[in-house]
Amino acid sequence: MKMSLLRAPFNTLCSGLFVWLVFPALLCSAELQVGAASVDITPNKAVALWGQFGLRLSTKPDTPLTANMVALETGDARTTFVSLDLLQLPEVFVQAISDGIVAAWKSLAPGKMAYGLDRNSIGFGRRAVYANGSAQVYGNTNRTDFVNLEGIVVLGWGAAAGDMSPRPILHKAANARMRALRGIDEMQELARRIDLSVSQTYDAVQKEKLADPLLKHVVVTLQLPLNKISEAQYQQALKARSKATQTFIVQMLGFGGYLATARAQAGGSYSAIPQSNIIGPEGGQILVYKTVENIDEL
16 A cells, blocks of 8 residues: 655646655654744735736735645654645745754654545536537536536645646536525535534544555656647546556646647637647656556556
8 A cells, every 4th residue: 555646747848747746654764853944935915816807906815825845853853844825936945944844844743654545526517518519717617508517536636737726617506505505605614514524534544544655756857748739637537547546647847838638629619729838748658657657666
C-alpha cells in the first residue's frame, strides 16, 4: 500500500514534476516529524483579480488570505509543502512566507500521518457542449441543442480543475431553493459541503494513523512540446495508471495556461484555444507517461 502526491504544473513549457510518496510502515523507517505554520498574506490595498479578460479590482477581501506551511521529515528525507490563497506568489510576500517556512521547521515534533478519500460537489463543469460539437464557457444550458457538460472529478489539494467552477450552470433554481431553506449564501453552502466531507473523512481515518511512514521526494523536469496550432482527462489517466493506493494531483504551481484535451480543443472556446494553451494534448500524454514512469521507479 502506498499513496503519492503529484504536484504538477500542467501549464508550463518546462513542467517540473514533484512526486512525493509516503509508504505506510511495512518496513522499519524513521519516526515522522511534522511542523506547521500559517502566515497572513491578506493585501492591505486594492488588487487586480486573476481570470477573465477585463480588469477587475478588489477593494477589500471577503475573508483573510493565508499561506500555510507543513514541514515533513523522516530520517534523512525532508520536504516542505506551502499552500497559498493566491494563484501566484508576489514578491511582496516572499519574506513573510520564507519566515513561515522557517517557523514550520522550528516547530518539528513527532507526528502521525493519516489519509482518506471522499467526494462532494464543490466544483462544477463550466463548459457547455452543443450538438454541433462546439463548446462555450458558462454557456446557456437551456438551449435546445445543449448536449452535456465537459466534466471532471476533483479531489482535494486543488487538483487539475481549470474548467471547474463553484458556480453551477445546471440546477440553478434547485440550488438556490436549498440555500434559501437553509438560510445561507453561496459561500456558506460551499463551506458546509467542505466541512461535511472533511469532518466525516477525518473521523474515519483516525482508525489508521502512521507514526513512521517512509517519505520520498523526487523532482523531475520535463520538456513538453508546444501546442501545435483537454486537463481533467490527464488527471484521470494518471490516477488510473498509478500503482499508489491514492494519488493526489495539485495544480497552479507556477504561471501557465490551460492544458486542454483533444476533445476540448475540438469544442473551442476559452481555455481550449491557442491563446489559452501553451502545451497541447500531445504534451499532456507525455506528462502522464513520464509521471507514471517515475512513480513506478519509486
